Amino acid sequence: MSKFEPNIVAFLCNWCSYAGADLTGTTRTHYPPNVKVIRVMCTGRVNPLFLVQSLRQGADGVLISGCHPGECHYLKGNYLARRRFLLMKNLLEFIGINPERIRMSWVSASEGKKFADVITDVTQEIKKIGPLKHFKKEIL
Amino acid sequence: MNIQKLKDEAKRALGRKEVKYLIGYQKGSYGFRVSPVFLESKEELDLLTFSPLCTISLPNYLTLEADLIQPKDAKKAKATKIALFARGCDSRALNQIMAEKGIPRDKLYIIGIPCNGVIDLKKIEARFPGVVDLAEVVEENGKYIITINNQSHEVPKEELIADTCKVCQYPTPLISNKLLGDKVEGSPANYDDIQSLEEQSPEEKWDFWQEHFERCIRCYACKNSCPLCYCEGCILDKLNPQWIRRSVDTSENLLFHITRAFHLAGRCISCGECERVCPMDIPLMKLNKKMEKDVKELFDYEAGKDHESKPLLTTFNLEDPDDFVL
Numbered sequence: 001m002s003k004f005e006p007n008i009v010a011f012l013c014n015w016c017s018y019a020g021a022d023l024t025g026t027t028r029t030h031y032p033p034n035v036k037v038i039r040v041m042c043t044g045r046v047n048p049l050f051l052v053q054s055l056r057q058g059a060d061g062v063l064i065s066g067c068h069p070g071e072c073h074y075l076k077g078n079y080l081a082r083r084r085f086l087l088m089k090n091l092l093e094f095i096g097i098n099p100e101r102i103r104m105s106w107v108s109a110s111e112g113k114k115f116a117d118v119i120t121d122v123t124q125e126i127k128k129i130g131p132l133k134h135f136k137k138e139i140l
Numbered sequence: 141m142n143i144q145k146l147k148d149e150a151k152r153a154l155g156r157k158e159v160k161y162l163i164g165y166q167k168g169s170y171g172f173r174v175s176p177v178f179l180e181s182k183e184e185l186d187l188l189t190f191s192p193l194c195t196i197s198l199p200n201y202l203t204l205e206a207d208l209i210q211p212k213d214a215k216k217a218k219a220t221k222i223a224l225f226a227r228g229c230d231s232r233a234l235n236q237i238m239a240e241k242g243i244p245r246d247k248l249y250i251i252g253i254p255c256n257g258v259i260d261l262k263k264i265e266a267r268f269p270g271v272v273d274l275a276e277v278v279e280e281n282g283k284y285i286i287t288i289n290n291q292s293h294e295v296p297k298e299e300l301i302a303d304t305c306k307v308c309q310y311p312t313p314l315i316s317n318k319l320l321g322d323k324v325e326g327s328p329a330n331y332d333d334i335q336s337l338e339e340q341s342p343e344e345k346w347d348f349w350q351e352h353f354e355r356c357i358r359c360y361a362c363k364n365s366c367p368l369c370y371c372e373g374c375i376l377d378k379l380n381p382q383w384i385r386r387s388v389d390t391s392e393n394l395l396f397h398i399t400r401a402f403h404l405a406g407r408c409i410s411c412g413e414c415e416r417v418c419p420m421d422i423p424l425m426k427l428n429k430k431m432e433k434d435v436k437e438l439f440d441y442e443a444g445k446d447h448e449s450k451p452l453l454t455t456f457n458l459e460d461p462d463d464f465v466l
């Protein structure tokens with residue numbers, strides 16, 4: 001069997017995490033290539049259903065990353081997101097999805113190193129859990 | 141509940157010039173069925189009924205107002221208020237709808253009825269199968285006296301009462317213009333069955349839910365009977381983007397149930413109507429109760445407690461738990 005390479009979808013906020021990811025690249029820091037980045041304007045813009053849809057359409061894990069609390073470009077987007085994703089994570093856990101598949105992180109624009117660490121951590125964790133078998137959309 | 145007292149109060153409410161119509165219950169067409177009724181004048185009062193069979197959530201019909209036939213009487217058509225009966229759970233639904241600015245407080249005239257629990261239609265139909273003629277049910281001293289074809293049967297309350305009513309926290313209406321009868325004490329919150337499911341392994345949980353979600357036929361009865369599902373543009377009807385396809389397979393069904401449970405997070409008032417109307421016996425209240433439990437433990441919030449506080453997911457607290465964030 002070939003080695004399992006997880007498929008991770010990351011929703012990054014334009015103002016902090018996306019810039020942080022950019023910094024990771026410009027400083028030539030290495031991180032696993034398993035992550036597919038989707039830029040959003042704010043973590044508050046991410047509908048919790050995006051997360052479910054990602055998992056259904058082939059992702060093994062989802063990462064939502066935004067500004068640190070109190071540093072949101074739109075003042076409170078990340079606070080609202082924090083509530084939502086905690087609830088959604090608990091709901092999915094209740095249904096039988098491993099909660100490690102849904103991760104959230106605060107990465108600011110200057111934390112290029114932290115971004116690489118987060119991606120490494122998430123990728124290793126999901127490699128350990130293995131692919132998401134159930135839950136997938138059957139016909140595309 | 142004394143039916144005469146109820147009719148007197150309904151009469152007084154209809155007598156008010158600002159009340160357009162009154163929403164109550166009337167006898168159904170067969171068996172143990174009950175249907176909602178919209179009364180415009182005092183002459184129609186005889187239609188009114190109230191019994192433990194009245195499980196339908198009346199706040200459901202408030203948000204349909206635009207679709208309803210307007211009163212023939214010109215004066216009544218101009219009136220602004222809607223009167224309705226509300227038990228504990230209904231009053232919480234009203235509170236929640238008002239908090240979400242779904243309907244203004246001054247449009248409602250609420251007649252509160254302290255509730256002793258309703259009968260689960262599935263349970264009573266299993267006990268008395270194939271009843272065609274209208275049956276009557278009266279509650280007396282912890283027993284239901286059921287009259288079918290002039291024959292009366294006594295059944296202990298415990299056997300027929302709906303599961304959600306057994307653990308109802310707020311049987312007395314939290315908001316009302318007029319409260320009929322004495323207050324009823326609620327029972328403390330009980331999440332034992334949720335906890336026992338939570339403690340199982342992910343595989344066990346998945347097996348449990350998959351078996352149920354596979355059976356779902358997506359009739360949307362749960363959505364239609366829910367007093368809090370009143371959005372005009374429902375995500376389920378949306379074609380562009382189409383979030384949920386119409387086909388019935390486990391994956392789509394699962395998405396539907398996740399969506400439904402999540403949209404009720406911090407809003408569900410535990411009336412249990414979704415589970416009672418489900419033709420496939422899917423334990424929907426387990427999902428709702430799980431959300432209710434989390435919301436209570438994590439954010440110290442309960443849906444429908446008053447009509448002025450802000451809805452859960454539109455606010456935040458700086459001290460919200462964030463130990464799951466990297």
